[in-house]
Amino acid sequence: MRVLHVASEVAPFAQSGGLADVLAGLPAALAGHGVLTGVLVPLYRGVADKLAAAGIALAPGVPVTLEVGAHELAAAIRIAQIGRVRHGFIDCPPLYDRAGALYGPHTTAEFGDNHVRFAALGKAALAAGELLLGGIPDVLHVHDWQGGPAAVYSRLAGARSLIVATIHNLAFRGIFPKAVMTELGIPWSLFTSDHVEFYDQVSFLKAGLALADVATTVSPSYAREILTPERGEALDGFLRWNVKRLVGIANGIDTVAWDPANDPALPASYARGDLAGKAVCRARLAGELDLPLADHEPLIGVIARMTDQKGLDLVADVVPELARLGARLVVLGSGEPVLEQRFRWLADVFRDHVAVRIGFDPDLAHRIYAGSDLFAMPSRFEPCGLGQLYAMRYGAVPVVHAVGGLRDTVIDPGNSELARGRGTGIRFAPATALAFALALDRAVKLFRDETVFLAIRHAAMARDSSWTASAQQYLQLYRSLAA
Incomplete structure (x- = not known):
């Protein structure tokens, strides 16, 4: 089975929060279960240096032209093998080689062209399967609103990949003016309340969820909570009635990087049996x-x-x-x-x-x-x-x-x-x-x-907080879709 994860960050090379940790842990755990797994993320400023410092080779890249509506962008997908997972880093300096944080000039502001930046990520996903996995992904797994455009462009291209969309935090919905529909080449037929329209605007997160074969979120309780007006971020009705299926699977952690018995940051090591x-x-x-x-x-x-x-x-x-x-x-x-x-x-x-x-x-x-x-x-x-x-x-x-x-x-x-x-x-x-x-x-x-x-x-x-159990649940989910 081929699975391609599309996200905006991956630890420890590009990180603003827990999403990056998930993209480091889950694909690696899936690969451990024999799944051919790839991860596609932007090549932000400084990422190449971090890879080099970690001793990870980053290939020069395969040139691609990303036609994103009114935009034609020259880019390259640069490949790095990190453990058992093949990573593709989209090298497009006008979009990603910027000072500041990942999503804006600082952590409390956003770049004005984020809709273009992550639409380009979505378009690149169409080519990434062949490059990273040697074929069209059986499962396209998109994460948060930044992964939503990948689901849109996959459906528009008629790709046969099954789509899983994961909500890491429903509060971040990827909302933009409706004029981006034309700018990004998304047909207006999708501007409906059961697809991308959100109070006369566009929500990239809603788009990904609407077009997915299954939506997941990162714990069973949160999956229940977002179906309520209190926690649903004005999407609770959509989640109840328009999303095909919603599943909650708790995250794990990297128990190798987080191990008090072998942690170089600590002044002394210890374990459960010797504190x-x-x-x-x-x-x-x-x-x-x-x-x-x-x-x-x-x-x-x-x-x-x-x-x-x-x-x-x-x-x-x-x-x-x-x-x-x-x-x-x-x-x-x-x-x-x-x-x-x-x-x-x-x-x-x-x-x-x-x-x-x-x-x-x-x-x-x-x-x-x-x-x-x-x-x-x-x-x-x-x-x-x-x-x-x-x-x-x-x-x-x-x-x-x-x-x-x-x-x-x-x-x-x-x-x-x-x-x-x-x-x-x-x-x-x-x-x-x-x-x-x-x-x-x-x-x-x-x-x-x-x-x-x-x-x-x-x-x-x-307590077993490793990714092993979570990865098994995701693998069962993927197989249920393919059955």
């Missing part, structure tokens, strides 16, 4: 961040974009409670300027209880997972979430809002069952500062019972 190194990581992290930390005080980690969606305002709200709780907090992230400034102020006023680092440092992130006793994710919504999976892998017990993938992956059967090692963390609801503070209070009390907390930690570390 001595975790105590070293805890002490070193507190020292690195100038946080006083006693043995009876848990260290709480938070790594997230500083946005209301991630619940970082709730984290800020509970900082004054840390002294009462007898806990310390470390926060790593960046995002909304108001939240960034609020955390800088909190770090100054409550410097003995909270340490804040604005930005993102991958090695520090690994050290926070390893050094933390608890890991907080009070997201208001979370399609899947990866932080809680990394945290459990590293023995940091998650404290999460019971929503989306957090509900599916963190098991909280109550304190008595947690004490027996039958749960992996603590869930709370609703997403309020009071409920979050009460959950942290519960977590701190469990932490101070060494026997109970060790049982929870062991259960969390024993």
Whole structure:
């Protein structure tokens, strides 16, 4: 079986969020199951250098002309073999060789021609199957709104590939003025409420979902939640009535890259059966961040974009409670300027209880997972979430809002069952500062019972968060479509 994934990013070479991690992990896991797998992504500025630094050869490229409606673009598909997966990087400097972030001049703005940039990605997918897989893909798997045009152009070309469209976050719908229909060569016959039209505009995500044989999202709970007006982003009715089939499959993580027994970013290694190194990581992290930390005080980690969606305002709200709780907090992230400034102020006023680092440092992130006793994710919504999976892998017990993938992956059967090692963390609801503070209070009390907390930690570390099970579910899905 040939499967081509089309997406806007892939870790660690082009990444703005969890989508890139999925595109690194899922195709590799599928290849491990014997699936001939390819990944098509743009060649953004700096990607070639990152590949070279990793010792991965990037071929000069096969020239292609991308006819995207009114645009005729000279490009090349440059091939790199990464493990068992063949990657195609679209080299089109006018579209992708730009300063700034992947989607705009900085993380809070978008390029004005993103509709052209990702329509070109979709057109390139028509040629990529032969180049990467040696034939037309049996399955064209498109991801998020940036992959939507690939589904459109595949259908318009009459390609026989089955199409799977995955929603990683429904909040990002790829909305553009309807004039792009003509500009991108998309027939107006598709400008209907059951295809690409969205309140007299165009939604690339909706287009991909409408034309797919099956839509998936990244957890079973999120698949249910987006069918409701509260979480459906004005697409809940469309998802209920116009999408052929909707399936939720939880993400996995790369358990080789995320392994406390073999992590070069850590000052000491450890494993579930020998946690001595975790105590070293805890002490070193507190020292690195100038946080006083006693043995009876848990260290709480938070790594997230500083946005209301991630619940970082709730984290800020509970900082004054840390002294009462007898806990310390470390926060790593960046995002909304108001939240960034609020955390800088909190770090100054409550410097003995909270340490804040604005930005993102991958090695520090690994050290926070390893050094933390608890890991907080009070997201208001979370399609899947990866932080809680990394945290459990590293023995940091998650404290999460019971929503989306957090509900599916963190098991909280109550304190008595947690004490027996039958749960992996603590869930709370609703997403309020009071409920979050009460959950942290519960977590701190469990932490101070060494026997109970060790049982929870062991259960969390024993959870299989690899891509193996998720890849098997996707493979079964692909086969069901082909049957």
